[in-house]
Amino acid sequence: MLQLREINQAYEDQHTLWDINLEVVHNSCSAIVGQQGTGKTTLFHCILGFLPIMSGEMTWQPQNTLPCSLISLPSQHRSQLGMTYVPQGSPIFSQLSVEENLLIALKAGQPSVLPAKLPLLISELFPTLIAQRHQRSGSLAKGLQYQLALARAVITHPKLILLDEPSEGLTASEEDQLVATIAALTKDYSISVLLMDNNLAFVKRVADSFTLLHHGRSVMSGTAADLIRFSGTEGGMRQHHSLG
Numbered sequence: 001m002l003q004l005r006e007i008n009q010a011y012e013d014q015h016t017l018w019d020i021n022l023e024v025v026h027n028s029c030s031a032i033v034g035q036q037g038t039g040k041t042t043l044f045h046c047i048l049g050f051l052p053i054m055s056g057e058m059t060w061q062p063q064n065t066l067p068c069s070l071i072s073l074p075s076q077h078r079s080q081l082g083m084t085y086v087p088q089g090s091p092i093f094s095q096l097s098v099e100e101n102l103l104i105a106l107k108a109g110q111p112s113v114l115p116a117k118l119p120l121l122i123s124e125l126f127p128t129l130i131a132q133r134h135q136r137s138g139s140l141a142k143g144l145q146y147q148l149a150l151a152r153a154v155i156t157h158p159k160l161i162l163l164d165e166p167s168e169g170l171t172a173s174e175e176d177q178l179v180a181t182i183a184a185l186t187k188d189y190s191i192s193v194l195l196m197d198n199n200l201a202f203v204k205r206v207a208d209s210f211t212l213l214h215h216g217r218s219v220m221s222g223t224a225a226d227l228i229r230f231s232g233t234e235g236g237m238r239q240h241h242s243l244g
């Protein structure tokens with residue numbers, strides 16, 4: 001549904017991304033992995049239209065639609081096509097309740113409609129969160145705060161969600177919950193996910209495919225099984241340890 005071909009980007013004279021190729025398939029979770037400073041955030045910002053690119057092609061093609069080029073589309077048009085983003089660190093309105101946070105996100109997605117109640121997919125995907133709908137969101141545990149940030153992105157039923165370091169700061173059980181939620185999003189709700197995360201153990205559990213960035217280049221890509229094989233090799237283990 002999203003295809004990047006030979007993407008190049010520079011911050012003024014600092015060439016940062018070199019000939020990046022990447023594909024996100026329908027109903028799947030893809031992961032970008034790589035060391036700090038290798039260009040993951042820059043690539044996300046190019047996909048979202050926050051940063052211009054120097055050259056390359058980005059094609060958007062949700063199921064049963066014709067392909068369209070994203071290159072000349074501003075970021076708000078990309079979000080209207082069904083692309084949304086959860087930045088690092090659970091961005092929520094911490095003074096507001098869970099429900100208020102969700103209704104604001106719903107209203108932002110459909111400005112002409114005054115939302116009366118939460119859509120069914122939210123209570124199906126986030127039952128623990130909805131059980132605490134009247135609680136002030138800043139008082140929730142870290143894992144539930146992340147669930148809320150994710151639910152705010154899911155609430156308008158996008159086609160693709162980009163997640164920036166989703167496993168950061170989560171406990172093992174919160175990570176388990178997130179793995180299950182992402183699997184449900186991709187397999188049951190046809191919402192694809194592209195995430196970047198340095199936690200290879202998490203990526204191996206959650207992603208169907210991966211792309212490894214190194215010094216701004218996509219040096220390896222493959223399936224989750226390839227990633228498991230790669231991180232089991234001696235060279236891969238060195239890379240694995242340096243990712244964290």
Ligand SMILES: Nc1ncnc2c1ncn2[C@@H]1O[C@H](COP(=O)(O)OP(=O)(O)OP(=O)(O)O)[C@@H](O)[C@H]1O
Nearest residue numbers: 011014016034035036037038039040041042043198
């Ligand atoms: N606004 C900017 N202006 C100039 N250079 C930048 C800017 N943002 C990032 N860079 C540089 O671009 C390179 C890639 O940074 P980027 O943040 O995309 O990497 P990253 O892989 O996301 O790292 P991290 O895991 O630390 O977030 C780095 O050398 C960084 O210093």
